Amino acid sequence: MSPVAVLRLPTQTNLSGFIALLQRLKVPHRVSEEAGEQVLWVPGESLAEQVRELYSRYPEGNDDAPLEASVVPGATRPGFIQQAKSNPLTCAVLLLTFIVAAITLLGDNFSAIRWLSFVDFKIQGEYIYFASAEQGLQAGQWWRLITPMLIHFGFLHLAMNSLWYWELGRRIESYQGALALLGLTLVFSLASSVAQYSFSGPSLFGGLSGVLYGLLGHCWIYQRLAPNPAYRLPPGVLVMMLAWLLICMTGVFELLQFGSIANAAHVGGLVAGCLTGLCGGLWQRARR
Template identity: 55%
Template sequence: MKWSSALRVPLETDLTQFLPVLQQHGIGHRVTEESGEQVLWVATAHAVEVQQWYQQFVSGEQLPEPQWTYLPAQAANYRPAGFVQQLRRSPATAAVLIACLLVAFITQLGDNLQTISWFTFNDFRIQGDYIFFTPVAQGLEEGQWWRLWSPMLVHFGLLHLAMNMMWYWELARRIEYQQGWLFLLALTLVAGLVSNVSQFMFSGPSLFGGLSGVLYAVLGHCWIYQRIYPQASYALPKGVVAMMLIWLLLCLFGVVTALGLGQIANAAHVSGLILGCLSGALFAQVARQRAA
């Protein structure tokens, strides 16, 4: 199939509302950045048609309805992709979230110290009013390598779990759609390792956990990738990145802790964000060079 550039618009132009029109009509497309512009590529046979649709879209005119190719009986049963279909398209995202739910059930959302000790970075035991942590080196010598990753699955409270799961679902499946389940799984595992090790190095033996270090990694990946090599799947709603960065700053300056919302694993957040930004920059540049 021969591709043609149907549109060239400034980088600040938001195409996220127009691209679903092409998806509804079954028109394959991709967006690249060239000389400070976004370039929308479609099959040559659709280029003129897409240009006309965009002019109608900008002027607020009614766009043509999709011409479904289903048989009448099939068309009558057609429904937009629902939650189950989205889960099927996002196996790695779903697997991580299911693992978080299972660990939340096992640990009773952080209330069961005995089962929490199975997943923390350091094993520990309670003696009276004191908690004694096993050195990391000893745990690794005993084959407890899973502890390098398992803290990312531990959550303390329903709100902690719900917020992390919600944002991971929103961000991670974008990466899975664009770069595949294997890439997302690799990014999640590397981010989990980096954020857990960073938090341990910063705070020492302690009870830390949560998916937020990984969450900031997938946020950073989507953010920087989109800046370098714009893609429809990585176009985040306006204000999301700013809100997440403001939240990070509030955590770093102790505002969240002062409000009584608990201790925050700041080292995990920052290291995850840095890793995600580097990942987004690297792979966006590679993709951009391949498309050139």
């Protein structure tokens, strides 16, 4: 079922109350910004007509109104296929991640990993020898600045990062658009990789987790400055993610020999995300 534009309103129009009402009614929807307007989308023309009627009666959301006075018949939660169609960039990043995971054998194919790692390396016997980032840039290997986010070591590493990117990526793509999500993903990948390289020097690291902390920080600060339903994270998510970051920084996992964790990448991504959330939230707040 193709998405249908229900409303096209100036960006200064506050839709948060009406969006909250749609969420209460479990109406599938998304909001994007196009050509200076915010556009509300729903799947199907029949549902679009009902939502238009609902908006004509409750443009501010009217949270005190009884649900039975404003129920949209037939509204259901969107299925996985519908969500995938509505968030193509999120799916594209995840698909590319899965392809790289297959090619690199989840971290076992070092001949493939060396082309995607932040710095090149070679293995001789029991030793690994790293080049420097400067050597890679001088050789024109600029892709190394962002491709570490595609490398994962083990199925659990891939599964956890993919699930969180699906959750956070869809929120940003539905509210700010695919180009914004792409730009933020690349910026956070760069920031997290540079932070990790600056902290640990030439080493082998990878994964989407630095990007995820960037997306988390972006949603967190943006929501604080310009509240919107899309960036309203479930209770406890922020606390859990920050607590996990602090636990990882204690070094307990290295002590238990569970493997090294790129803590600097997580911190770098989080700081970058807070900065973009600050800029985006202030800009959106000013427009309102």
